[in-house]
Amino acid sequence: MALLELDNVGLSFSGVRALDGVNFAIEAGALHAVIGPNGAGKSSLFNCISGIHRHMEGRVWLDGKDLTGVGPTRIAHLGVARMFQNLALFEHLTVLENLLLGRHTRYRTGLLANLFWTRRAREEEIRHREKAEEVIDFLDLEHFRWMPVAVLPYGIRKRVELGRALCMEPRLLLLDEPTAGLNQEETEDMANHLLDIRHELGVTQVLIGHELRFVMDLATQVTVLDRGRVIANGPPASLREDARVLSAYVGGTVAA
Amino acid sequence: MPTRPLVIRYEDDLKLLPGAWHKAGAVLAVAVALAYPWLASARWLTVGNLGLVAIVGAAALMVLTGFAGQVSLGHAAFLALGAYAVAVLGGKLGWPFWLALPFAGGLSALVGVVIGAFALRLKGLYLAIVTLGLVFLTQHVLLAYPDVTNGLSGTAVPMSWWFRDETGAGGVPLGGTWTVGGVRLTFERKLYFVFLLLSGGAVWLTRNVQRSDSGRAMMAVRDQDLAAEVLGVDTTRAKLQAFGVSSFLAGVAGAMFAFQQQYITVEPPFDLNLSIQYIAMIVLGGVGSVFGAVSGALAFTFLSPLAETVGGAVPLLDQLTSAQQATVLLSGVVVLVLVREPLGLFGVWLRVRRYFQAWPFRY
Numbered sequence: 363m364a365l366l367e368l369d370n371v372g373l374s375f376s377g378v379r380a381l382d383g384v385n386f387a388i389e390a391g392a393l394h395a396v397i398g399p400n401g402a403g404k405s406s407l408f409n410c411i412s413g414i415h416r417h418m419e420g421r422v423w424l425d426g427k428d429l430t431g432v433g434p435t436r437i438a439h440l441g442v443a444r445m446f447q448n449l450a451l452f453e454h455l456t457v458l459e460n461l462l463l464g465r466h467t468r469y470r471t472g473l474l475a476n477l478f479w480t481r482r483a484r485e486e487e488i489r490h491r492e493k494a495e496e497v498i499d500f501l502d503l504e505h506f507r508w509m510p511v512a513v514l515p516y517g518i519r520k521r522v523e524l525g526r527a528l529c530m531e532p533r534l535l536l537l538d539e540p541t542a543g544l545n546q547e548e549t550e551d552m553a554n555h556l557l558d559i560r561h562e563l564g565v566t567q568v569l570i571g572h573e574l575r576f577v578m579d580l581a582t583q584v585t586v587l588d589r590g591r592v593i594a595n596g597p598p599a600s601l602r603e604d605a606r607v608l609s610a611y612v613g614g615t616v617a618a
Numbered sequence: 619m620p621t622r623p624l625v626i627r628y629e630d631d632l633k634l635l636p637g638a639w640h641k642a643g644a645v646l647a648v649a650v651a652l653a654y655p656w657l658a659s660a661r662w663l664t665v666g667n668l669g670l671v672a673i674v675g676a677a678a679l680m681v682l683t684g685f686a687g688q689v690s691l692g693h694a695a696f697l698a699l700g701a702y703a704v705a706v707l708g709g710k711l712g713w714p715f716w717l718a719l720p721f722a723g724g725l726s727a728l729v730g731v732v733i734g735a736f737a738l739r740l741k742g743l744y745l746a747i748v749t750l751g752l753v754f755l756t757q758h759v760l761l762a763y764p765d766v767t768n769g770l771s772g773t774a775v776p777m778s779w780w781f782r783d784e785t786g787a788g789g790v791p792l793g794g795t796w797t798v799g800g801v802r803l804t805f806e807r808k809l810y811f812v813f814l815l816l817s818g819g820a821v822w823l824t825r826n827v828q829r830s831d832s833g834r835a836m837m838a839v840r841d842q843d844l845a846a847e848v849l850g851v852d853t854t855r856a857k858l859q860a861f862g863v864s865s866f867l868a869g870v871a872g873a874m875f876a877f878q879q880q881y882i883t884v885e886p887p888f889d890l891n892l893s894i895q896y897i898a899m900i901v902l903g904g905v906g907s908v909f910g911a912v913s914g915a916l917a918f919t920f921l922s923p924l925a926e927t928v929g930g931a932v933p934l935l936d937q938l939t940s941a942q943q944a945t946v947l948l949s950g951v952v953v954l955v956l957v958r959e960p961l962g963l964f965g966v967w968l969r970v971r972r973y974f975q976a977w978p979f980r981y
Contacts, residue, residue: 412848438850450845452838454906463838467850469831473859476830477823483830484632491628530849
């Protein structure tokens with residue numbers, strides 16, 4: 363069953379056609395990769411799904427619910443979490459506070475209860491802390507719990523951002539280049555985390571990548587975008603020999 | 619002695635005073651605060667009272683500017699609303715101060731939320747300009763209805779009951795100076811203890827905002843508003859909550875100031891200068907922490923009379939009035955803090971703590 367369906371999605375920025383008639387579906391439990399050269403529209407596609415570009419055309423369905431025209435806050439409540447390409451962490455807050463912000467949609471106590479630090483507010487805070495600690499354990503972030511994000515190295519920050527998204531207990535996790543700027547070892551760690559998320563937590567993931575080998579090894583399904591259009595869609599093995607993919611990606615004809 | 623207690627439950631991490639050192643510090647602070655009115659001269663007792671007012675006002679601004687990142691020059695307007703609310707409720711309607719006080723905060727919060735709704739799309743400098751407009755608007759409105767506010771000539775702020783000098787039936791004193799067990803409680807001393815309670819309450823409330831989900835949502839809006847939205851934080855709501863809490867406390871601070879002054883006019887004190895003084899306080903203390911609000915407010919209020927004393931001895935400065943001397947010296951201090959220690963007194967405290975935690979090592 364498809365968890366996310368894109369129906370003829372299009373997006374224009376005053377003359378630039380970022381996305382044009384994008385149709386494909388993401389199966390529940392998949393690790394679905396979206397690849398393509400620079401400017402192919404990968405990040406724009408994510409922005410359409412998470413509700414940042416509301417002027418898009420076409421429709422996006424999440425588990426039978428129409429997301430068209432729905433704002434990012436509401437979409438987060440529906441269970442879509444996101445990791446940004448250029449880190450979007452709260453730099454002055456600690457790792458733990460960043461993770462707890464991932465739990466924000468699940469807090470039930472309001473401002474008044476928080477102001478007076480009522481018993482309910484206290485108990486809720488502890489409940490969410492327990493969940494955040496599970497994620498800390500899952501991603502090996504124990505050492506960094508109390509550190510402000512601003513002092514952490516880039517690789518750890520990427521992991522914190524993944525953790526913040528996981529704290530939302532999402533149904534759909536959008537990962538915009540989770541390995542960009544990471545070294546070999548950090549990339550391998552990230553790959554392991556993504557596989558763990560798929561196997562242990564069963565969260566559906568959509569992954570934007572540009573490193574072909576990484577994507578081909580991990581993904582269960584791959585969609586290739588070029589200049590805003592889907593040029594191929596299928597399991598990774600089927601795309602290796604696809605002439606359109608090779609010409610878009612590697613450029614020109616390739617002597618096999 | 620361990621520097622940090624062993625944490626075995628998550629509740630322990632949420633405590634305001636997690637360790638023995640924190641508790642000792644709190645006990646010491648309370649002891650100093652309780653002893654102060656008995657040791658200080660009349661002049662310094664007044665400074666102390668103004669310091670307690672400043673703590674509430676600075677905590678209020680810290681919520682809006684420090685937590686939610688909304689730079690506001692309109693703080694004086696909220697203080698003015700609170701001050702005039704108690705003046706009218708106490709003077710025209712004869713309400714006792716403890717009843718008028720929450721109404722003053724409520725009125726100010728109402729205006730704050732309405733202004734916040736207008737200011738939602740504005741950031742940084744633009745928001746500062748709009749909130750600056752609020753100061754002039756409030757001044758204008760207060761002066762435009764002289765039958766309510768007494769206009770330019772100002773109005774008295776009576777505190778009913780325990781604070782008024784009056785005699786009841788049979789010559790029993792109802793207010794003014796009390797004598798309790800041979801100890802004389804003057805007006806200023808009584809005010810001091812009431813203010814101590816109020817400022818303690820304000821600090822507690824702001825600390826609760828800071829350690830809870832509501833405060834984190836505000837800080838998320840401050841640091842990265844787009845990421846906050848994608849996490850499901852309702853940025854509109856977070857900003858309005860910050861405006862609401864901040865203007866409520868500012869209204870209370872204004873009311874306290876009015877009680878302390880006993881007679882208020884619109885301008886001075888409720889002008890742009892007051893707004894800027896509050897910004898200077900939170901910068902001096904360290905933006906983003908409640909400790910910063912408290913230490914900044916106290917440092918600013920206690921340095922002002924000191925600066926007036928020192929100012930007369932400095933060449934060139936002795937040509938100015940004492941208020942101008944204080945302004946020049948204090949702005950110098952604020953600039954120095956911004957350059958040398960951007961985290962303010964909070965940053966100084968962090969360094970002192972780190973030194974003792976690392977002791978006997980130097981790093």
